[in-house]
Structure formats: C-alpha cells, structure tokens
Amino acid sequence: MLDIEAAQGTTDISSARLSRLSGFSAPQVRRDLAYFGSFGKRGVGYSVRGLRDAIGTILGMDQPMNLAMVGVGNLGRALLAYRGFARQDSQFVVAFDADARKIGSTVAGVSVEPVGKMGRLLREHDVRLAIIAVPATQAQDVLDDLVGAGIKAILNFAPRVLEAPDDVMVSNVDLAVEVEYLSYSLANR
Numbered sequence: 001m002l003d004i005e006a007a008q009g010t011t012d013i014s015s016a017r018l019s020r021l022s023g024f025s026a027p028q029v030r031r032d033l034a035y036f037g038s039f040g041k042r043g044v045g046y047s048v049r050g051l052r053d054a055i056g057t058i059l060g061m062d063q064p065m066n067l068a069m070v071g072v073g074n075l076g077r078a079l080l081a082y083r084g085f086a087r088q089d090s091q092f093v094v095a096f097d098a099d100a101r102k103i104g105s106t107v108a109g110v111s112v113e114p115v116g117k118m119g120r121l122l123r124e125h126d127v128r129l130a131i132i133a134v135p136a137t138q139a140q141d142v143l144d145d146l147v148g149a150g151i152k153a154i155l156n157f158a159p160r161v162l163e164a165p166d167d168v169m170v171s172n173v174d175l176a177v178e179v180e181y182l183s184y185s186l187a188n189r
Contacts, residue, residue: 002052014045066125068151069095070142071133072102072112075157079131081108093125098138115142119149129153136160143170 001021005013015033019026033039033046036058040046067085069076072095080092092110096118097103105112113121122130130151132142139158146154147168156162156172164170 002048002055006048006052010048012045013048013051015040018046063089065090065129066093066127067091068093068118068122068125068127068130069110069133070097070115070118070130070146071158072097072099072105072107073133076131076133077107079133079157080110090129093127094121096121115145118145122146122149122151127151129155131155131157132162133157 002013005021015026015029018024018029022029024032030040033051037054039051039054067090069080069092072080076095076097080095085091092108095107095110095112096115097112098115100114102112103114121127128151130146130153132139132146132154134142136158139156139160140162142158143154143156143162143164147164152168154162154164154168154170156170157175159174159176161172162170
C-alpha cells in the first residue's frame with residue numbers, strides 16, 4: 001500500500017489515510033507504529049518512504065532473499081512470473097519439478113531442476129524460503145525434503161495442511177478456502 005502511495009507521488013501520509021487503506025482505526029495505526037519507534041510528526045503524518053523502509057526493516061524485508069519454487073505447473077509458473085517479489089528484494093533463484101518434460105527448461109528466467117538435486121541446490125543458492133505448488137498427494141514429501149535441506153520458511157499452496165517441525169514456519173494458502181470465505185462474505189452482507 002505504501003508502494004502505491006509512493007508511486008502516486010505521495011510524500012507524507014496521515015494516520016487517517018493509513019486507517020482508510022488498512023481498515024484499522026487511526027489511533028490503532030498510531031499505537032502500532034509507536035510500538036516500533038517514532039516515525040511520524042504531529043500535524044504532518046509519516047514520511048511514506050521512511051515508513052515503508054522502517055516497516056521493511058521490521059519485517060526483515062530489508063535484506064535480499066533467495067526463493068525456490070517446487071512445482072512448475074500452472075500455479076508455479078504464474079508465481080515464478082509474478083514481479084511483486086522483486087519489490088521486496090526477493091527473487092527466485094531455482095525451481096524444481098518431477099516432470100522430466102519440464103526439467104532443463106527455464107520459466108521466467110529461472111532454471112527448472114530435478115527434485116533429486118533439491119538439497120544441494122538449495123544450499124548452493126542460499127535459499128531461505130521455498131514455495132510449494134505441487135499436488136496435495138506430494139506436498140508432505142516435498143516439505144519433508146525442504147526441511148531436510150535446511151529450509152525454515154515454507155509457503156504452501158498445495159490444498160492440504162502440512163506438518164513441520166516446530167522450528168519451521170509453514171504458511172498454508174488454500175485458494176478454494178479463500179474463495180469460500182469471500183463467497184460467504186458476499187452472501188452475508
């Protein structure tokens with residue numbers, strides 16, 4: 001949201017505007033930001049660029065991050081082509097697939113490698129976060145392989161909840177559940 005404001009030429013933003021954009025009350029926005037430090041000026045608001053940079057640091061997005069994709073089907077290809085990661089200084093450095101027809105190809109500038117090389121290549125490329133976009137039946141095995149290779153953060157798009165050790169962060173995204181939620185919200189307005 002701050003990137004959009006900056007692109008539109010906004011230099012300063014008020015807590016009231018942040019409230020409208022985020023859906024949180026202006027006092028809540030001010031309290032939450034104050035928890036991390038002093039970012040604004042009374043009567044002026046917050047520097048868009050300064051606030052964006054500070055939030056990036058707080059979220060750990062101020063350091064480049066190498067990403068890996070496991071599964072280069074339709075969803076995996078779309079995610080590899082998505083340019084939003086570059087705004088956060090993150091980039092896909094390698095992709096993996098079990099389909100021999102995909103291995104050796106390049107998708108959005110990223111080489112597709114066999115899953116058998118996953119451990120070595122993840123370490124070689126210093127990958128810290130991996131995205132799973134494989135069928136549900138394969139997802140747990142892929143997660144186990146990623147964990148075995150030392151990956152501690154995984155974004156799972158397979159339509160099933162995956163089990164991981166306590167020191168591994170897994171975020172499960174089920175697009176069907178998200179559609180159901182929005183459908184429910186529309187029906188119950």
